[in-house]
Amino acid sequence: MPELVSRRITGHAEEFLDAFRVVIVNGPRQSGKTTLLQQFNEGREGTYLTLDDGPLRSAAQADPAVFIADGSRPMMIDEIQRGGDDLILAIKAEVDRKAERGQFVLAGSTRFLSTPSLSESLAGRAGILELWPFAQEELAGTGESFLVTAFNDPEALRSSSLSDYSRRDYFELVCRGFYPEAVTMRSEFTRDRWYRTYVQSIIDTDIREMARVDEPSSLRQLLTLVAASTAQEPNMVKIGSDLQLHRSTVNRYVGLLETVFLIRQVPAWSRNLVARAVRRPKLHVTDTGLASHLIGVDADGLAARVSPARGPLIESFIVNEIAKQATWAPFRVGLHHWRVSQGAEVDLVLERNNGRIVGVEAKATDSVNQADFKGLVALRESLGEDFLHGFVFYTGVRSLSFGDRLTALPISALWDR
Known part of the structure; x- marks a missing residue:
């Protein structure tokens, strides 16, 4: 069953969590990003949130600074591209205040940092990985x-x-x-x-x-x-x-x-x-x-x-x-x-x-x-x-x-x- 399949990207992801303040996991929808984030959440005792959830998405858009303030780290935010520019700016401000590694893991179903709607790229703060559907x-x-x-x-x-x-x-x-x-x-x-x-x-x-x-x-x-x-x-x-x-x-x-x-x-x-x-x-x-x-x-x-x-x-x-x-x-x-x-x-x-x-x-x-x-x-x-x-x-x-x-x-x- 797919949930038992070991994803080869996991080694890089663990290394990035220890090296970068933010880890970004990009990949198509339904490629396994949610499962990967939930596994990290269990292993690191962090906080998992998905912006496919309507109320969570509304809260993230309405007051992004408060949205990311609560919860243990690393904070795993799934479908991050749905949160908009202000959420990325709030994350940038947060990680600029603290030097700790592995504060956020952001998963997106688009190459969201390159889209015109975002003004902030998190350059120098984030390590970027791509998770594709299974390899044979x-x-x-x-x-x-x-x-x-x-x-x-x-x-x-x-x-x-x-x-x-x-x-x-x-x-x-x-x-x-x-x-x-x-x-x-x-x-x-x-x-x-x-x-x-x-x-x-x-x-x-x-x-x-x-x-x-x-x-x-x-x-x-x-x-x-x-x-x-x-x-x-x-x-x-x-x-x-x-x-x-x-x-x-x-x-x-x-x-x-x-x-x-x-x-x-x-x-x-x-x-x-x-x-x-x-x-x-x-x-x-x-x-x-x-x-x-x-x-x-x-x-x-x-x-x-x-x-x-x-x-x-x-x-x-x-x-x-x-x-x-x-x-x-x-x-x-x-x-x-x-x-x-x-x-x-x-x-x-x-x-x-x-x-x-x-x-x-x-x-x-x-x-x-x-x-x-x-x-x-x-x-x-x-x-x-x-x-x-x-x-x-x-x-x-x-x-x-x-x-x-x-x-x-x-x-x-x-x-x-």
């Missing part, structure tokens, strides 16, 4: 993350053991998704209804509370378009034409969907920082179960002989798993994609701040060949010793060496080794 590694309860091993000992990933996961197993995981509620549902019908209600509540509550949106239906249409083209570089002009929206409105709506954690942008990579900034990012829906719901595809659909959604959803699945692992890794990792005009491309370029690079390609096939490593070979040749290893993840069962620092891995090697 957390559900499987396995050992060290692929991401850590890929940087510390990539050769260890070349294993002779066979994966227990079939092609169909991956499609089932992709379409099920990783929100705790969705994971517990055995029926595709009930999951579909849950996802529908989930999206509507995000648009009607979280987005409309933080921004004025003239046509909320356009946000859902945009999200559906992103789901249909997940793992691709968006053409904002075409999207605007399809939705009959100005390009600036499309860009704003994309930003809103990212602020509530429904999509992520993976920027283009280059050692030239200017070039990195001007190239288009890829957009990924942050949960493939949600993406599958939005475009109306199930595991049978992905297994069909022709399935346009199969490759993009598998790529987003792999990117999302690695992005989650990056939130609890012991080092900082940047996620990018790489594409040379009319040339090589790599789905995911992982860069540590020491300049070392790991490349990742996603293939929704049961076999791989040398051609599947074309982009990784080009990246290896351009980087030299800074290129640690390149991996092609595929739906087959064997780990296969393809030469110098190049390996094909079953997708399950992300969590099961």
